[in-house]
Amino acid sequence: MLDALDISASALAAQRKRTEVIANNIANAHTTRDAAGRLNPYRRQDVVFRVGVPGKAVATGVHVEKVVTDPSPFRLEHDPGNPDANAEGFVQMPNVNPVVEMVNMIDATRAYELNVTAMDATKGLFSAALRILA
Amino acid sequence: MQITNSGAIPTMEAALAYSYRRHEVILNNIANVSTPGFRGSDLPVADFQAALAKAARPEANRPPTVLGGNPGGESAERSGMRMGDLLTPVRNTDLPGPDGNNVVPEIEAAKMAKNAAMFTALSQLLARQYDLLEKAIRERI
Amino acid sequence: MSELILPIGPQPIRPEGPKTAGQTEAPEKSFKDVLKESIDKVNALQKEADSAQAALATGKTDNVAEVFTAVRKAELAFETLMQIRNKLVDAFDEIQRMRI
Numbered sequence: 001m002l003d004a005l006d007i008s009a010s011a012l013a014a015q016r017k018r019t020e021v022i023a024n025n026i027a028n029a030h031t032t033r034d035a036a037g038r039l040n041p042y043r044r045q046d047v048v049f050r051v052g053v054p055g056k057a058v059a060t061g062v063h064v065e066k067v068v069t070d071p072s073p074f075r076l077e078h079d080p081g082n083p084d085a086n087a088e089g090f091v092q093m094p095n096v097n098p099v100v101e102m103v104n105m106i107d108a109t110r111a112y113e114l115n116v117t118a119m120d121a122t123k124g125l126f127s128a129a130l131r132i133l134a
Numbered sequence: 135m136q137i138t139n140s141g142a143i144p145t146m147e148a149a150l151a152y153s154y155r156r157h158e159v160i161l162n163n164i165a166n167v168s169t170p171g172f173r174g175s176d177l178p179v180a181d182f183q184a185a186l187a188k189a190a191r192p193e194a195n196r197p198p199t200v201l202g203g204n205p206g207g208e209s210a211e212r213s214g215m216r217m218g219d220l221l222t223p224v225r226n227t228d229l230p231g232p233d234g235n236n237v238v239p240e241i242e243a244a245k246m247a248k249n250a251a252m253f254t255a256l257s258q259l260l261a262r263q264y265d266l267l268e269k270a271i272r273e274r275i
Numbered sequence: 276m277s278e279l280i281l282p283i284g285p286q287p288i289r290p291e292g293p294k295t296a297g298q299t300e301a302p303e304k305s306f307k308d309v310l311k312e313s314i315d316k317v318n319a320l321q322k323e324a325d326s327a328q329a330a331l332a333t334g335k336t337d338n339v340a341e342v343f344t345a346v347r348k349a350e351l352a353f354e355t356l357m358q359i360r361n362k363l364v365d366a367f368d369e370i371q372r373m374r375i
Contacts, residue, residue, distance in 0.1 A: 004158050011165035018168075049169040060162045062169050111167050114239050118164045121250045125157060128254040131261045141321065142328035149332035183334040190329050252331075255339050259328055262346060266353065273357055 003060070008119035010053050010061035015112040017064045018047045022105045029096040032084045039084055042094040044070035070095055143263050145190040146256050152182055152220070153253040159223050160246045163237050171234035174242070175223035182220045313359065317352045324349035 025044050034040035050065040052058070072095045080089030156177045163174040230236040327345040330336045 004161055007158070007161050007165050011167075015168075049166070051166055051169055051172060060158070060165070062166050107168065110239070114164055114167060114243060117243065118161055118246060121246055122157070122161065125154065125250060125253050128257040132257055132264065134261075141325040142332065145329045145332045179334070187329075187333040187335070190333065255342075256332060259331075259342070259346060262350070263328075266350060269354075269357070273361070 004122045005119065006053070007061045008115050008122065010063055011115040012112060012119075014047075014049060014062045014064050015108050015115065018049075018108045019105065019112070021045050021047050021067060022101050022108060025096045026098060026101050026105075029094055029098055029101075031094060032091065041074050041092045042096070044072070044094065044096045046070055137267060138264075140267075141263065142190075143260065145186060146260050146263075148186055148189075149183075150253060150256045150260065152177070153249055153256065155221055156249050157246065157253065160242055160249065163242045164239070164246070167235070167237045167239050167242070168233075169235060171230075172237060173230070173235075174226040174228070174237040176226060176245070177222075178220060178224055185220060310359070313352075313356050317349070317356050320345075320349040320352045 028042040031042040032039065034042075046068055048065045048068055049062055051060075051062055053061040053063050074092040074095050076090040077093050078089055079085055079091045082091045084091045086092070156179065159175055159177055163176075166172040166174075226236060228236045228238070324345045327336075327342045331339065331342045336342070
C-alpha cells in the first residue's frame with residue numbers, strides 16, 4: 001500500500017529535475033562562452049522521461065532517463081560590434097527560445113502540483129482506512 | 135468467522151480493495167502525465183461492479199438474524215469472479231498528443247477525487263459496521 | 276378491567292361478544308409483543324441499511340447521504356433495543372434479589 005507514495009515521489013523528483021534543466025536553459029539563454037572562456041555557445045538541454053523507477057521491476061512511476069542536448073542550430077544575431085561576432089558580423093547565440101522554456105516551465109510546475117495533490121489524496125486514503133481499526 | 139461475513143460487509147470490503155487498486159493506477163497515470171509515448175490506463179469499473187452485484191445476491195431461504203443481513207452470502211473472494219481480469223489495467227485508447235502521451239490531467243484528477251471519496255465513504259461505513267458488531271458482542275449479558 | 280391486567284398467564288375466559296369492525300376492548304399488547312415488534316423493526320432497518328450500503332459499493336447509487344441516513348437509523352434502532360434489553364436484565368436481577 002505504501003508503494004503509492006513512491007510513485008508520486010518519483011514524479012515529483014522527475015518534474016523537479018525537469019524544472020532545473022529548464023531554469024538552466026533560461027539562465028544561459030545568452031551565454032556565448034564556456035567555463036574556460038572559450039567561444040562555445042550554450043546548447044539547450046532537455047530531459048528524457050521514462051516510465052518506471054530504476055531498480056524496480058514494476059512499470060510504475062517515472063524517472064529521468066537522461067539529459068540530452070538539443071542539436072538544433074544556433075541562432076544568429078547580427079551584431080558586428082560584438083567581440084564574439086564572426087567574419088560576417090554574426091554572433092552565434094544559444095538555441096534557447098525563452099517563450100518555449102516558459103511554456104515548458106509552466107507545464108512542469110502544473111505537473112508537479114498535480115502530483116502533490118495526488119500524494120495528499122493517498123495520505124487521505126490511509127487516514128480513512130485507519131478508521132477501520134480505531 | 136460467520137459474523138464478519140454478514141450483511142453488506144463482504145460487498146463493501148471488495149469494493150474498498152478495488153477502489154484502492156484503482157487509486158494506484160490513476161496515480162501512475164498522473165505520475166506519467168508528461169512522459170512521451172505513455173498511454174494511460176484504468177481498471178474496468180463497470181465490469182467489477184456488475185460482478186460484485188451478482189456475487190452479493192442475498193440467499194432468500196435464510197431466516198434473518200437480529201442484525202438482519204445475509205449470513206450465508208458469499209464474500210467476494212469465494213464468488214468465483216475472475217478477479218485477475220478485473221484487476222488488470224486496461225489501456226486507454228484516447229488520441230495521444232504530439233509527444234505520444236494521451237493522459238488528460240484534469241480527467242485523471244477528477245477520477246482520483248471521485249474514487250478517493252468512494253474509498254473514504256466505504257471505509258467509514260465498514261468501520262461503523264465493525265463497531266456495531268463489537269457493541270453487540272461486548273454488551274453485558 | 277381486562278385492560279389493566281398484563282396477560283402473562285392464560286387468557287381469562289370471556290363470552291364471545293358481537294363481532295364489530297374493530298376490537299370493542301382495548302387491544303392487549305403484551306410486553307412480549309412490544310419486544311418482538313422492536314426486534315422486527317431493528318431487523319428491517321438493518322436490512323435496509325445493508326442494501327443501501329451494497330448499492331453504494333456496487334455503484335447502483337452515489338447518494339451517500341441516503342446511505343448514511345439508513346445506516347444511522349438502523350444503528351439507533353439497534354442501540355434502543357440494547358437499552359431495552361439492559362433495563363429488562365436489570366429489572367430481572369432486582370426481582371431475583373428481592374427477599375420474600
